[in-house]
Amino acid sequence: MNSIIWPEKYTPGTTDNFVSNEVIVANLSAREVWTYLVDTRWWPGYYENVSDIHFYDATGPKLAANSRFRFTTFRFPVEAQVVEFIPPAEGQPARLAWRGWVEGDEDKALDALHAWLIEELPGARVRILTQESQTGKPAQQLAATTPNPMLNAHQAWLDGLAKTALAQKGLPGIKKRGGGLQSR
Template sequence: MTFKDIGLSGAKTHSIVRTSGPTLDDPVSSGGDHTPRSRLSHTGVLVAGLALGLAIASGASYAGDQEDAAHAQSQPDAIRTMRSDLVNRSQEIHWPDGFDPSTADLFSHNEIVVDASCEHVWSKIVDARDWPRWYPNSKDVRIVGGGGTVLHANSVFRWTTFGLSLESRIHEFVPNTRIGWYGYAPGTQPTFYHTWYLTPKDGVCVVTMDEVGKGAGAIRLRQSNESLMHRGHDLWLVTLKWVSENGALDK
């Protein structure tokens, strides 16, 4: 099953295509005179639908099981995405030592065009504690050390994604352009590196999201459900596009 099957075809991997993303023909997107409670109600319906789509498209968690592995091995190469993601990955990403995509155990590349300024899109990305309001694959986001709600250079934050409780540490931070963080279980060495790259182009913002995984956990995920991370990132980009273009959740 693909995001097209569940109506979430806004994110593109191989080409940059303007799409409308998930929208609502209602006061949330049209700006009518309705109360904040009405906005919250509509938003909750959309986010719940997106969460259901992720569950249907992705499966339960990173770990998977033997049945998932057998099923994945039987699928055509067309849905085993790591090879094509490596071919289409951005050459502009700054990878830290030990996280070269060419030697990765798991890799995902996703890209979307957002009809908004990169400054506005950036404000949604760095407002980490607000992610769960619009990205259903995140919860319990907390910036460690009293760091407020917004990510900065060297921020450390804890959160749950793909059913895993993780700690992440900002490694690269160039306002409105680049942000990258390590991901790891608290108290362990980094095993994932997640990066965003924003490029303004003709009045819109091209958003690239790449991630490398290494080690036993990444290998298990690739064997059991290789495209899970790719599809989860598709969802993140589609919902980012929605909140950036419609302003439904602007504070």
């Protein structure tokens, strides 16, 4: 399986907070998942921890290479810019990453890289991986909280994304089985 390509500044284990979440889902393709990830109009419908999405350039509401946007998550007003945008292609996973930051003094400033990887697996399955690496006092506070709210929220984001893609494909639903999403 493929992995996230990290800029040195965000290397997991060297930052203040890092979380990793993934699901493997049957009966979906990487292209089907990609559609609902890059179109931010869908986000509030399947991820309750996001609001106030606004684009500074003409790319919105769909993410694209270098898109500059902002959104609110965990009550943080996050400024963001897409730094990696590789749609799915035959034999190549889809990759999406944005740098996000919260401006402020030493107690409020946050810097993060949120990356996604979507890859086809044998047996008509797709793997959706999301990881985020953060620095700053807010990141330290998130990491010190048990359970880590970012870990739980990102799992909800993944599950919502997969459920939405399955529902739009006309599949009747999904259920959790063995820690992953399975189509019914």
